[in-house]
Amino acid sequence: MRTLKFLLQKEFLQIFRDKTMLRIILMMPLIQLLIFPWAATFEQRNISLSVIDNDKSTLSKQLIEKAISSGYFKLTDYSDSYEEAMISIEQNTADLILEIPRNFENDLIKEQSSGLMLSVNAINGQKASLGSNYISQIITDFNRDIISSTGQSSSLTNNIEVSTYFRYNPEMNYRIFMVPAILVLLITIIGGMLSALNIVREKEKGTMEQINVTPIGKATFILSKLIPFWIIGYVMLTIGLIASWLMYGLIPAGNILIIYFFSFFYLLAFSGIGLIISNYSETQQQAMLIAFFFMLIFVLLSGMLTPISSMPQWAQMLTLINPIRYFIEVIRLIFIKGSGLFDILPQLFATIGFAIVCNIWAILSYKKTN
Amino acid sequence: MAAISINNITKMYGGESPVKALQNINFEVNHGELFGLIGPDGAGKTSLFRILATLLLPDKGSASIENLDVVNHYREIRNILSYMPGKFSLYQDLTIKENLEFFAGLFGTTLDANYEFIKDIYVQIEPFKNRRAGQLSGGMKQKLALCCSLIHKPSILLLDEPTTGVDPVSRKEFWEMLRTLRNQNITTLVSTPYMDEANMCDRIALIQNGQIMSINTPSGILDQFPYRLFAIKSNNNYHLLQKLKDNSEIRSCYIFGEYLHITFQDNRPIEIHGTEMMEIKPGIEDCFIELMDNGSNNN
Numbered sequence: 001m002r003t004l005k006f007l008l009q010k011e012f013l014q015i016f017r018d019k020t021m022l023r024i025i026l027m028m029p030l031i032q033l034l035i036f037p038w039a040a041t042f043e044q045r046n047i048s049l050s051v052i053d054n055d056k057s058t059l060s061k062q063l064i065e066k067a068i069s070s071g072y073f074k075l076t077d078y079s080d081s082y083e084e085a086m087i088s089i090e091q092n093t094a095d096l097i098l099e100i101p102r103n104f105e106n107d108l109i110k111e112q113s114s115g116l117m118l119s120v121n122a123i124n125g126q127k128a129s130l131g132s133n134y135i136s137q138i139i140t141d142f143n144r145d146i147i148s149s150t151g152q153s154s155s156l157t158n159n160i161e162v163s164t165y166f167r168y169n170p171e172m173n174y175r176i177f178m179v180p181a182i183l184v185l186l187i188t189i190i191g192g193m194l195s196a197l198n199i200v201r202e203k204e205k206g207t208m209e210q211i212n213v214t215p216i217g218k219a220t221f222i223l224s225k226l227i228p229f230w231i232i233g234y235v236m237l238t239i240g241l242i243a244s245w246l247m248y249g250l251i252p253a254g255n256i257l258i259i260y261f262f263s264f265f266y267l268l269a270f271s272g273i274g275l276i277i278s279n280y281s282e283t284q285q286q287a288m289l290i291a292f293f294f295m296l297i298f299v300l301l302s303g304m305l306t307p308i309s310s311m312p313q314w315a316q317m318l319t320l321i322n323p324i325r326y327f328i329e330v331i332r333l334i335f336i337k338g339s340g341l342f343d344i345l346p347q348l349f350a351t352i353g354f355a356i357v358c359n360i361w362a363i364l365s366y367k368k369t370n
Numbered sequence: 371m372a373a374i375s376i377n378n379i380t381k382m383y384g385g386e387s388p389v390k391a392l393q394n395i396n397f398e399v400n401h402g403e404l405f406g407l408i409g410p411d412g413a414g415k416t417s418l419f420r421i422l423a424t425l426l427l428p429d430k431g432s433a434s435i436e437n438l439d440v441v442n443h444y445r446e447i448r449n450i451l452s453y454m455p456g457k458f459s460l461y462q463d464l465t466i467k468e469n470l471e472f473f474a475g476l477f478g479t480t481l482d483a484n485y486e487f488i489k490d491i492y493v494q495i496e497p498f499k500n501r502r503a504g505q506l507s508g509g510m511k512q513k514l515a516l517c518c519s520l521i522h523k524p525s526i527l528l529l530d531e532p533t534t535g536v537d538p539v540s541r542k543e544f545w546e547m548l549r550t551l552r553n554q555n556i557t558t559l560v561s562t563p564y565m566d567e568a569n570m571c572d573r574i575a576l577i578q579n580g581q582i583m584s585i586n587t588p589s590g591i592l593d594q595f596p597y598r599l600f601a602i603k604s605n606n607n608y609h610l611l612q613k614l615k616d617n618s619e620i621r622s623c624y625i626f627g628e629y630l631h632i633t634f635q636d637n638r639p640i641e642i643h644g645t646e647m648m649e650i651k652p653g654i655e656d657c658f659i660e661l662m663d664n665g666s667n668n669n
Binding site: 002003005006007009010013014017018205206207209210211212213214215216 | 455459462476
């Protein structure tokens with residue numbers, strides 16, 4: 001225990017002396033939180049719209065007006081023909097072409113139906129599907145307005161109105177969805193990546209050998225390496241929570257202490273993974289690349305950016321062995337839904353399981369002699 | 371009983387075509403002795419040190435330190451042993467004082483408690499005690515490393531090439547420090563590729579290709595040199611070397627600085643035209659080359 005004190009004292013001395021590291025630890029949560037939610041937005045705005053208005057009637061103008069005023073679209077040009085509009089798609093100035101046929105107004109009023117053509121540039125799949133969804137919605141809305149304003153008897157149209165209510169996140173604010181996930185990402189980087197790099201640095205510089213010939217046990221040494229990163233992980237989490245409150249006004253709906261409680265096991269699991277990485281790499285470069293490789297896969301399979309339920313079956317199976325997945329679920333449940341400890345027990349047990357397996361593996365693969 | 375005893379240690383590296391790093395090494399180091407392991411790079415010195423330091427397991431044979439087996443009793447050994455690797459391996463981002471206090475702490479002692487013990491060496495670097503280890507000169511780094519090695523009053527000190535890459539003045543100072551350590555009853559095993567440092571040791575072992583060629587006191591090794599040795603020089607030594615190598619009367623011939631060192635067949639010196647020749651006493655390096663040649667001839 002006494003030697004642990006000396007080891008910890010040394011670790012903190014080194015961490016506080018490394019000004020670059022200190023800056024990264026303090027700035028990373030702030031910058032990530034500042035940039036990431038805006039970059040990883042699920043809303044699509046500023047979709048460029050090219051319009052071919054063959055009708056040039058009041059109604060066609062109203063439709064265009066409605067599309068623009070929705071805020072999702074910006075009108076890039078009026079074209080006279082479809083070919084002309086295609087040029088702007090090819091030049092990447094337009095994402096969507098809306099063609100309004102001749103006699104649009106007439107047909108609509110007299111025959112109560114008319115066609116519209118929509119062409120979508122599908123190179124960016126997300127933009128294409130969101131764009132066409134938005135515009136379809138706008139057209140449906142528009143349609144309903146026409147029916148009521150032209151005094152068509154409501155008996156003619158089937159009047160089922162669907163109104164959606166988003167539970168837990170009524171405004172569908174994607175930031176409350178992304179920000180907690182970013183906090184998870186930060187803790188992961190600290191717990192898994194920094195701890196791995198720190199141990200490998202000792203190997204690379206040869207100081208590990210000097211430590212190995214001293215009588216300190218391997219458990220003590222490993223603890224001295226992990227405790228600082230658990231503490232830093234908590235500091236980062238706290239900075240992150242405060243920052244997300246200040247920047248986005250987000251306050252967890254559930255008990256904040258559950259987040260801290262869960263984080264402990266999560267940090268334990270990830271520092272175990274960091275240890276395993278460090279045991280299998282000789283240089284910081286190797287450790288960095290291995291950690292980066294796993295981080296990327298873990299993040300993509302975590303449900304942070306894309307829903308797990310939309311992944312193929314085999315990928316869904318893989319997410320079961322991904323600790324990030326569980327924490328992201330938990331932190332979203334607590335932040336958005338306000339779940340209690342009892343609701344997150346499955347994820348908690350999974351994470352404790354990871355912590356046990358990873359740390360046993362780490363201790364077994366750590367060798368003082370060879 | 372010897373402080374260090376090594377019995378038939380063999381160590382191999384690599385799987386398919388193993389390299390024998392150490393082959394049947396046997397020797398003992400007595401208490402309080404300054405024992406030198408002299409050999410070129412790749413001779414197996416570091417492998418032997420790492421086995422003794424309990425960092426590497428031998429393939430065959432056994433070794434003990436103060437009667438403790440290096441494999442089974444590594445924990446006890448780590449309390450009484452100190453190993454200073456060839457590569458500087460203290461924390462470069464910590465100061466001299468912090469490094470010392472850290473290593474003292476790991477062994478459950480303090481810098482103040484053992485100050486007297488390391489004082490002779492520490493006073494030389496104490497003025498810079500708040501400077502980070504990474505900013506020290508090579509010689510000062512070695513002094514600091516030695517201090518850190520001694521901070522827990524070890525009874526056995528293993529120094530792997532402590533003077534490699536250190537300037538001649540610092541090297542000399544370092545060896546003088548090692549000599550004074552003998553008075554504190556520390557057994558020191560030190561390795562070096564520099565033959566001239568051999569004379570500072572009580573006894574030396576010459577090692578080459580994982581085999582011990584000879585073990586003796588430095589003067590004993592010199593006495594074993596079996597031939598009369600001559601130094602010879604001309605105004606074109608390279609040309610002379612080529613000529614002498616083809617001469618069947620010449621046993622061996624090597625360049626040593628501005629002279630060539632030669633021995634003759636059957637110890638019968640012959641006159642070589644256009645040269646300046648004199649008989650000299652052999653040095654450790656002459657003995658080393660002689661032993662090396664003998665070894666390869668026998669194979």
